[in-house]
Amino acid sequence: MKQVEINNQMVPAIGIGTWHMGSDQAKEAAELAAIRAGIEAGAKLIDTAEIYGKGASETLVGKAIKPYSREELFVVSKVWPENATKQDLEKHLDASLERLQTDYLDMYLLHWRDQVPLEESIAELDRMREKSKIKSWGVSNFDVADLEEVEALPAGKYLAANEDLYNLNARGLDFDLVPWQKERNIPLLAYSPVGGLHNNLHADMLDNPVIKQIAQKHDASVYQVLLSWTIRDGITIAIPQTANAEHMKDNIAAGNLELTAADFAAIDEQYPRPTHKIPLDLD
Numbered sequence: 001m002k003q004v005e006i007n008n009q010m011v012p013a014i015g016i017g018t019w020h021m022g023s024d025q026a027k028e029a030a031e032l033a034a035i036r037a038g039i040e041a042g043a044k045l046i047d048t049a050e051i052y053g054k055g056a057s058e059t060l061v062g063k064a065i066k067p068y069s070r071e072e073l074f075v076v077s078k079v080w081p082e083n084a085t086k087q088d089l090e091k092h093l094d095a096s097l098e099r100l101q102t103d104y105l106d107m108y109l110l111h112w113r114d115q116v117p118l119e120e121s122i123a124e125l126d127r128m129r130e131k132s133k134i135k136s137w138g139v140s141n142f143d144v145a146d147l148e149e150v151e152a153l154p155a156g157k158y159l160a161a162n163e164d165l166y167n168l169n170a171r172g173l174d175f176d177l178v179p180w181q182k183e184r185n186i187p188l189l190a191y192s193p194v195g196g197l198h199n200n201l202h203a204d205m206l207d208n209p210v211i212k213q214i215a216q217k218h219d220a221s222v223y224q225v226l227l228s229w230t231i232r233d234g235i236t237i238a239i240p241q242t243a244n245a246e247h248m249k250d251n252i253a254a255g256n257l258e259l260t261a262a263d264f265a266a267i268d269e270q271y272p273r274p275t276h277k278i279p280l281d282l283d
């Protein structure tokens with residue numbers, strides 16, 4: 001299974017997204033089963049956020065991971081921008097930890113950049129790292145210029161990841177952001193890697209005949225081809241979301257699918273590599 005280095009440890013390049021999960025009691029058993037199927041298939045990184053279901057996703061993740069050894073997992077959560085202040089961030093982190101039933105996060109991300117001065121949010125994230133409430137911190141929905149600002153801050157050298165929307169049909173990041181992060185060995189967490197299907201963002205990829213042919217040739221699913229493409233560069237961890245245990249197993253197994261140079265070339269013809277700067281896609 002392909003692995004990526006994140007905060008000095010290796011984790012499988014396919015993780016588990018949890019947006020839209022945890023809010024409906026009737027779905028809880030299936031959602032717990034899906035997350036656990038992912039862990040049992042080898043996934044380590046689980047992505048959640050305080051905003052997902054107003055904490056319900058974190059509560060679900062807390063329940064899902066209970067039977068497993070905490071040290072074997074890499075739990076990521078996110079602080080909502082307006083809470084990322086000197087006054088409030090620690091309170092919000094504590095609430096996330098309580099919902100997750102854990103005493104530390106492996107990584108805490110600033111969910112977006114908004115009104116709060118970046119230096120205040122980053123200083124506070126770093127203070128939490130120094131207090132060992134989080135092992136590392138990063139950002140989300142940041143483009144290169146924002147990352148350069150973070151890098152220039154006093155705690156900038158501790159920037160441990162950036163999470164952005166990245167999939168075959170939204171590959172603007174390949175122009176400048178992926179090379180920027182690769183040069184610094186800062187991993188990219190790729191959200192909506194199979195197309196953000198809740199919002200039907202990029203659903204046409206699933207019907208592309210070339211992608212279907214490649215999937216068939218490898219005896220794989222179209223989802224696995226999309227995920228294998230996303231993690232091809234060695235610094236990207238894809239975090240697909242599914243509430244279905246079978247889909248989850250399929251997704252995690254994509255970490256073993258090796259696409260060929262010919263496959264990549266055929267994919268590039270369908271979804272060309274960007275040749276100019278493209279603004280970030282946002283979900």
Ligand SMILES: NC(=O)c1ccc[n+]([C@@H]2O[C@H](COP(=O)([O-])OP(=O)(O)OC[C@H]3O[C@@H](n4cnc5c(N)ncnc54)[C@H](OP(=O)(O)O)[C@@H]3O)[C@@H](O)[C@H]2O)c1
Pocket residue numbers: 016017018019020047048111140141163164190191192193194195196197198223239240241242243244246247248250251283
């Ligand atoms: N940082 C941010 O601002 C941000 C924004 C958006 C998302 N995220 C994170 O990224 C995660 C993933 O992004 P996303 O939820 O937008 O989109 P996504 O993972 O690209 O798409 C999720 C959808 O794909 C379906 N799906 C996934 N795997 C499948 C498979 N093997 N077969 C069939 N259907 C499959 C799921 O349905 P089923 O349940 O039916 O399988 C679900 O409807 C989120 O859950 C969240 O953790 C972060």
